[in-house]
Amino acid sequence: MNTDQLIDHFSNYLPLKPQEIEALVSRVKERRIKRRQFILQENDVCQHITFVLAGCFKMYGVDAKGKEHNLQFAAENDWIVDFASLYKEKPSKLYIEAMEPALILQIFRDDLYYLYDKHTVFNRNFRIMVENKYIELQNRVLQNISSTGQERYEAFLEQYPVLSNRLSNTQIASYLGITPEFLSKIRADRKLK
Amino acid sequence: MNTDQLIDHFSNYLPLKPQEIEALVSRVKERRIKRRQFILQENDVCQHITFVLAGCFKMYGVDAKGKEHNLQFAAENDWIVDFASLYKEKPSKLYIEAMEPALILQIFRDDLYYLYDKHTVFNRNFRIMVENKYIELQNRVLQNISSTGQERYEAFLEQYPVLSNRLSNTQIASYLGITPEFLSKIRADRKLK
């Protein structure tokens, strides 16, 4: 099982001791996911936190008109989960879907709680992980409330150059909170310069 | 010093043992803050995390045109901090300003690190605190990218009824990402029903 990648990832925060690695490895499940396959669907209770080894996911909500709104993308070495559903054990309002064939590691709720309880290093490492995601999300909110679609698109290209090439414009538009048509017009305007 | 309120707050997560309380109390500073006083200004490096005992703060960024955009409010028993600046020790892009006379507790960076290192319970409690804030922010992003100003205003009133009464409409508009004039029109429309 490909757990080295996860252990490496944690070593960016606080490296794990052999005992902690052992505890982690024995509680992680590897899964292979097909393109368009879901690892979370609306109304299901989210059961696990997912670490992406390979591939790319989107997490999104669907509004009353049936439109998808992308909350997050997750590619290699990123985490994806609906915390609200996982921790409160309530039906999720979100979907998590693979946009490419993927390989993932998952930790189920009880295993995660076990790790938090018995090996405090995971509290530290996940604290730092969430703090980093919080910072990112906060920047995104500031963007959303303070700038136009065009400015948000420019900022996205700059902040996520790799993802920008990997994702369709439709997916990017949904993430930015604009329609694909409007993004297309933004792109046409950009070219004129 | 009014630390009981903070200790109570943590007991919602995982109650603190006497030794942990002692460590926390000895590293917390109480401050009285006047209306319109700043506890963080742009270009300063954020030095502490703040717990609000009484009063109300706003954290905001200022754009190229000099307009303020409210990222967060914090009233009693809430935390407020620019994590990006605190942890990376980089100049902040944000302001944190008291909207009412306030009483706060602050933990400086090194004291916070000490608590994380020596008393792992703080990793756990702050992990949970940040996770909860992350969930809130995620809901806000979904709102921002999927609904109109009017819908976001309705949702705000429902989610934060107390804050709604306490804040001026200008402040709420800035938080929602609309102009005060447009919020005023939304409010006029609502009354017609």
Place this chain on the structure above:
DNA sequence: CGAAAATTTGACATGACTCAACTGGAGTGG
């Protein structure tokens, strides 16, 4: 009370959406 700030209102401008039609690859099967 009086100054400053917040709110409202209206006319107009711009950003962004909708819908429908068109374009141009990327598979797929013959």
Place this chain on the structure above:
DNA sequence: CCACTCCAGTTGAGTCATGTCAAATTTTCG
């Protein structure tokens, strides 16, 4: 190798959401 389909992307016309600016009014607070 071609013909076909399918889907993402583009384009344009019309519309709706929201911003700008200025002025009038109300509220807040020193």
